[in-house]
Amino acid sequence: MRIGILGTGTVGRTLGARLVQLGHEVVLGARQATNEAARQWASELGERAAAGTFADAAAHGEVVVNATAGVASVAALQAAGADRLDGKVLVDVANPLDSSAGMPPTLSILNTDSLGEAIQRQFPAARVVKALNTINANVMVDPARVPGEHTVFVAGNDPAAKSVVVGILRELGWPASSVIDLGDITAARGLEMYLALWIRLMLNFGTADFNIKVVRP
Amino acid sequence: MRIGILGTGTVGRTLGARLVQLGHEVVLGARQATNEAARQWASELGERAAAGTFADAAAHGEVVVNATAGVASVAALQAAGADRLDGKVLVDVANPLDSSAGMPPTLSILNTDSLGEAIQRQFPAARVVKALNTINANVMVDPARVPGEHTVFVAGNDPAAKSVVVGILRELGWPASSVIDLGDITAARGLEMYLALWIRLMLNFGTADFNIKVVRP
Numbered sequence: 001m002r003i004g005i006l007g008t009g010t011v012g013r014t015l016g017a018r019l020v021q022l023g024h025e026v027v028l029g030a031r032q033a034t035n036e037a038a039r040q041w042a043s044e045l046g047e048r049a050a051a052g053t054f055a056d057a058a059a060h061g062e063v064v065v066n067a068t069a070g071v072a073s074v075a076a077l078q079a080a081g082a083d084r085l086d087g088k089v090l091v092d093v094a095n096p097l098d099s100s101a102g103m104p105p106t107l108s109i110l111n112t113d114s115l116g117e118a119i120q121r122q123f124p125a126a127r128v129v130k131a132l133n134t135i136n137a138n139v140m141v142d143p144a145r146v147p148g149e150h151t152v153f154v155a156g157n158d159p160a161a162k163s164v165v166v167g168i169l170r171e172l173g174w175p176a177s178s179v180i181d182l183g184d185i186t187a188a189r190g191l192e193m194y195l196a197l198w199i200r201l202m203l204n205f206g207t208a209d210f211n212i213k214v215v216r217p
Numbered sequence: 218m219r220i221g222i223l224g225t226g227t228v229g230r231t232l233g234a235r236l237v238q239l240g241h242e243v244v245l246g247a248r249q250a251t252n253e254a255a256r257q258w259a260s261e262l263g264e265r266a267a268a269g270t271f272a273d274a275a276a277h278g279e280v281v282v283n284a285t286a287g288v289a290s291v292a293a294l295q296a297a298g299a300d301r302l303d304g305k306v307l308v309d310v311a312n313p314l315d316s317s318a319g320m321p322p323t324l325s326i327l328n329t330d331s332l333g334e335a336i337q338r339q340f341p342a343a344r345v346v347k348a349l350n351t352i353n354a355n356v357m358v359d360p361a362r363v364p365g366e367h368t369v370f371v372a373g374n375d376p377a378a379k380s381v382v383v384g385i386l387r388e389l390g391w392p393a394s395s396v397i398d399l400g401d402i403t404a405a406r407g408l409e410m411y412l413a414l415w416i417r418l419m420l421n422f423g424t425a426d427f428n429i430k431v432v433r434p
Contacts, residue, residue: 111323111413150432182417190414196328197407200399201431209434214418215367216427 004029004061006054006076008037011093011137012067016041018141020049022171029057031079058084063091063164064126070096070115070192071108074122086125089161091168092116092188093132093140095195104199107192116188120157127161129154130188131169134198136208143173143211150211153180155187180214221246221278223271223293225254228310228354229284233258235358237266239388246274248296275301280308280381281343287313287332287409288325291339303342306378308385309333309405310349310357312412321416324409333405337374344378346371347405348386351415353425360390360428367428370397372404397431 001024005016008030016026027050030038038051050060058064058080068076073094077085096115097105109115116130131154132140139145143152152174154162166179182191202208218241222233225247233243244267245255255268267277275281275297285293290311294302313332314322326332333347348371349357356362360369369391371379383396399408419425 106328110328110410145434146432147434148432150430180418180421182421187417190417193327193410193413196410200404200407201397204397204399205433207433211432212368212429213432214427215363215365215430216422216424217362217364 001025002060002062003027004057004059004064005067006057006065006080007067007069007094008035008041009067009069011140012065013037013041014137014141015065015067015093016049017045018172019168020045024048025060026050027052027057027060029054029080031076054080055084058088061088063089063168065091066094066119068094070094071098073115074118077119077123082123082125085123088126089164090119090123090126090128091132091165092119092128092130095133095192097195104196104203107195110189110193112189114186114188114192116155116185116192120185127156127158128185129156129158129161129165130185130191131155131165133191134194135211139209139211141172143178145209146211148213149175149178150213151178151180153182153187153191155182155185155191157184218242219277219279220244220282221274221276221280222282222284223274223297224284224286224311225252225258226284226286228357229282230254230258231354231358232282232284232310233266234262235389236385237262241265242277243267244269244274244277246271246297248293271297272301278305280306280385282308283311283336285311287311288315290332291335294336294340299340299342302340305343306381307336307340307343307345308349308382309336309345309347312350312409314412321413321420324412327406327410331403331405331409333372333402333409337402344373344375345402346373346375346378346382347402347408348372348382351408351411352428356426356428358389360395362426363428365430366392366395367430368395368397370399370404370408372399372402372408374401
């Protein structure tokens with residue numbers, strides 16, 4: 001599958017590298033075509049990996065992943081171009097974390113709105129699926145780092161788009177039984193607000209190698 | 218142990234009834250001494266249970282539980298009287314949910330503050346412990362309703378107060394290994410913001426019989 005990833009931070013590079021290993025053709029997009037992290041990333045991964053701009057990545061992808069910093073995501077997607085996102089599955093793995101006042105970060109969108117919803121409103125023809133934002137990058141691509149079954153969530157307005165994302169999750173090693181479909185994109189509120197608890201757990205444990213499992217009878 | 222519970226809703230009555238069954242002497246406190254729900258509750262539970270005002274419950278308890286609606290909790294605690302809370306373990310199981318705009322409710326305090334912190338600030342001599350706010354009342358008092366191990370959190374500034382609360386959790390059936398101490402009361406932010414996800418899960422499942430388990434290597 002052709003996948004475009006926006007964002008050259010740890011999440012974009014880690015997710016992109018694993019998707020290349022799984023056989024996908026991935027363009028890692030940055031604000032500038034000259035982004036050194038993206039070029040370095042591509043050079044290490046062989047012919048199925050390339051670096052480019054946000055627009056290059058969006059044009060390339062049948063599936064586009066937003067792995068930019070949440071507070072910059074809408075601007076990054078605008079730079080990618082709405083026309084290049086039309087009709088595409090847009091996986092939003094970002095969180096609207098604001099670290100400008102130090103640790104712990106706060107959320108810049110919450111309670112009655114979410115980044116996932118803001119992106120869907122701004123790009124109405126994209127098929128936004130919120131997923132993986134509740135999990136550290138290393139666990140995203142290797143769920144077995146955390147023992148036993150644990151939960152990954154998907155939320156979005158387009159069931160077919162969610163199926164595509166669940167297929168990718170399965171390839172990454174997530175069992176079908178660990179996926180919870182929370183319904184439409186408004187569920188992104190709860191998924192993003194959970195970050196306040198996730199960050200606290202991460203600071204207390206001193207590691208991001210953990211996840212939650214939703215347990216029910 | 219003498220336990221005062223503020224709030225005659227499902228949480229207060231369910232938690233109180235179980236604590237009476239476990240041998241504790243419980244006063245269930247309401248705004249008005251004539252509260253019918255509290256009187257009915259006490260009449261069904263025998264001599265270790267009594268109904269009274271918020272002040273009666275607070276005066277009675279070595280441990281006081283805030284099980285009032287979060288948006289009314291500070292007023293309820295003021296009615297109870299700061300002097301009756303001084304030095305006591307104050308277990309805050311409430312969430313600052315605002316349902317005035319319909320479902321789902323939003324949080325009236327969040328992000329850079331929490332109800333747990335607001336209560337600790339307002340009643341600095343009380344030993345506030347945030348606990349059980351992430352779990353439905355029936356599961357609080359019978360964790361085996363949800364299969365396997367799952368997590369209950371405590372947070373507060375006073376380690377001895379947290380130990381008292383963990384002792385009560387153990388009596389309610391929570392294994393020691395399922396308790397996560399998140400540190401000081403600022404962790405109440407994450408515990409309360411998790412409610413946005415909890416409510417979404419509850420609406421999707423059509424039941425509150427679930428919980429999360431934090432899984433780590």
